[in-house]
Amino acid sequence: MNSLRLNTFRARLLMWILLSTLVLVIGLTAVFYQYTAQQIDYRVGEAAERNVSQAMDNFSLLARGYDSLAKSIMSNAEIQRLLSREEPTAMDEFNKQLLMMGALGTIFYSYNDIKGIHVISPVGNVYSYESTTHGINPDFLEGEFLREVQASGGQLTWGGMMGEQSLTVRDDPVFTFGRLMTNLVTRRPIGVLIIEANPRTFISSMNNLMIKPESRTYVYSASDALLVSSHPNEPVDTKEMKELTDLSRYTFREQAKDVSDGGHLIITAQDAKLGWKLLTITPKPVARLEQAAANRYFFIVTFAIIVLAIVIAFVLSRSVSKPIKSIVQDMRRVERGDLTTKIQAEGSYDEINYLNTHFNRMISEINGLMDRNKVATASEKNAQIHALQSQVNPHFLYNTLDMIYWLLDEQENEKLANLVLSLSRMFRYSSDWRDAVATLKSELEQIGHYMTIISARSDGRIHVEHRIDDELLSATMPKMTLQPLIENAVIHGLSAYKGEGMISITAAREGQTIEIHIQDNGAGIPKHKLEELKQALKRAERLEWDDLLEEERRSLTVEPAIYGHSQGSGVGFLNVHRRLVLEYGAGYGLRVESEVNVGTSVTIMVPDMSKAITAKEDKDAHIGRR
Incomplete structure (x- = not known):
């Protein structure tokens, strides 16, 4: 049980291997999961760009078809004739209504996705042909879209899925667009053409852009008005959707572009001729893994790796700790005074063999040192006795020089007295090494004593000055x-x-x-x-x-x-x-x-x-x- 104590080398090695393995497994799994999710998002983004480009091509073809339809209605001779004249009586107006229905019906059945064709005369009369008759919405006749068409100068104007604001009162959604009709000869406005189409083609193309159920797609006109969305019944006035559908945040180009942020995969595109803008938004992560299956797989792999790590750690700790434990036991015998201990070199790691060899060498050197120490001890005692006998107290020399100075001073031999005094102070300074650091001032004082002696030797020819x-x-x-x-x-x-x-x-x-x-x-x-x-x-x-x-x-x-x-x-x-x-x-x-x-x-x-x-x-x- 002692080998399993926490403070043993074996237990510590086992613990560190387990901890490092667990941290490594968790870290690698997290990194791999994150990398995989990023790669999936990247690949899905590329596919989404291609799908958006294809959808924009489909919308462009559909819009050109609708433009051709509007032009064919406006250039129809019968419709031009009927709209260019004013009927004086109600009966004449009724006959005109029948003739307009016949002319519009001929064109209506040439297009499968058209739900209604309506012409609004300048005096407010509405001539319609529909698959199913619906009432006219009076709000439309006073609405902004009609005024926009009247002011368009003959360009096709897109109203999109207007819902309750559409021309006819109906339950099924329609895609509305219109054009100002003019007399081909006089260029005088003769009415407003309003066409209601089945939006299934738009919805089908948008459904192809749905990466996951939470995906949303929006098509805007050149004036940033919402034409159609993948979820027309879903409100877009929430705070989050207002921020995500704020077109000023994005750059629209002819080529589809990934402008994703941290929380959403966002693709934008724009039709160069129509000016339509397409925006598709998908919350991240784009690809959802099966969490339960992934968790089971993660726990199984983690458990297997931990078990394998325990086995490997146990084997490694035993192989490393066994020779070290043997060395520790031999060192304890040496501590008890048994200097005859020798570690038997066994097949082990190079480092352990190195310790064994040098431990044996250390014991041999200790034994040799002890033998030499017995011989040297007696010699050292004799040397200390001789050193004490020959030691001279330097203060005796200082006092002797000071005594010579006072004797010379009494004899008024000032020059020789100064020389002896300088020599004494130089000797005191140079032999006192209790402090090995000196100031520049004390060094200059020492130079002054030295130059007193040199000046006497050189008859005053050599001088030292300092500033x-x-x-x-x-x-x-x-x-x-x-x-x-x-x-x-x-x-x-x-x-x-x-x-x-x-x-x-x-x-x-x-x-x-x-x-x-x-x-x-x-x-x-x-x-x-x-x-x-x-x-x-x-x-x-x-x-x-x-x-x-x-x-x-x-x-x-x-x-x-x-x-x-x-x-x-x-x-x-x-x-x-x-x-x-x-x-x-x-x-x-x-x-x-x-x-x-x-x-x-x-x-x-x-x-x-x-x-x-x-x-x-x-x-x-x-x-x-x-």
Whole structure:
């Protein structure tokens, strides 16, 4: 039962495999379902575009047929003759009615889908021929559509499925269109032709566009008036349908176009000659899968994969955890002090075999170290005794130098006393490494002590001057950064110089860096030696820690001369540069420029820590106030 605890490697491995498998299965299933639905929507959209294009072609053919019908009625000689004359008596008007019915009936039976042909005279008389007689709707005679036909100038005007606003009062739907009739000779209006057609051709074409029962199709005139819809009895004034049938949202072109949004498959098209606009709307998802069957299939597959994952996870966890468990048991024996333990290498994973081999090697090395430690312990105790016996307290040396200074001061030997005092302070500064970081001010004080000694040696021929703003004196850097560089300038640059030797120290802030410039007017560095020094400085920036130690040892033994023939004259540069690179990283350190018989300029680049120090002081002050 211990192997099934949650905190065991085997249980964790089993749990993670199961969880990852389940997440993967669910994720892949969801992605596959989404991808399949998108592909179906895309394919259905392509098919819908083709169907809409075909429907528009059918509507165009039907409209041209209706246009031909209207033209044939208007150009009929008998109808032109009858409409062009006015009958003086009621009997004459009755005879005219009979003659008009005969003329219209001849044309009526030539078209199967025509339900009624009506001619409205300028004085309001209606001449009709229908398959079944219906009453005249008086509202139509005063309606907007009739006025639109009268003002059309002879163009065929489409009224569509007008419902209760149609010319005749009937229960069955009709598709209405009309044209202004004029005398072919005088061009004087002689009536208005109104034709009522069976809309089954339109409805049949629209039904072919029905992708699913929720699909809706609408045909609009060039003036955006609704002519016919796939569901004429369904209201379109709901909020959702108003938004979906807002024609200003869509672009209508001669070619059918898919303009679907996130929730609906929407196809638009327009007839170039008639100006009719077709809009078909289908809610998404377009294709509905059988949910029950899909769910059953999903659960069966998921259950099968989980069972398979459990079996695989159990086998994998056992194969991995068994050798690890063996290693753990052997390590526990080592913890109890049994250093004779050896793990038997068995056929396992390469990583486990690697652990076995190195565990055995570690035990062997521990045994060897313990044997060597017994021998080394006695030697180490002897070495410590000798080290304690030979140790000299540096304070004894400081006090001795101070005593010599006071003795010389009593003898009024001021020059020698100052030399001893400077030497004492230099020694105190350079040997006190409790803090490896110094300020620029303390470094300059150390240079002052050093130059006191050098001035005595050179009879005052060599001078150091510095012009540095007080705010830069608090800049920090590794201890003993300036002295090696000043010493190089004195010994290798100015010692052989016959004239007045001058070393100038300046400092400036450049962005986030403080640059300290040391300029001398000494002998300078030969060009090829200067190039060697620059390459050595660049090489130091790329070295890792172990390489730096090796480079340090090499520089102390075989470092080439930089100033003329002076062996080791570049050591100071490289040592200071390495310390700065190690402390602050690449980009900081030394930059050297020199010209023979002109002088040498060394630039020390350290980060500006003043902002960080100020921020820390402000934080400490804030904490103190709290």
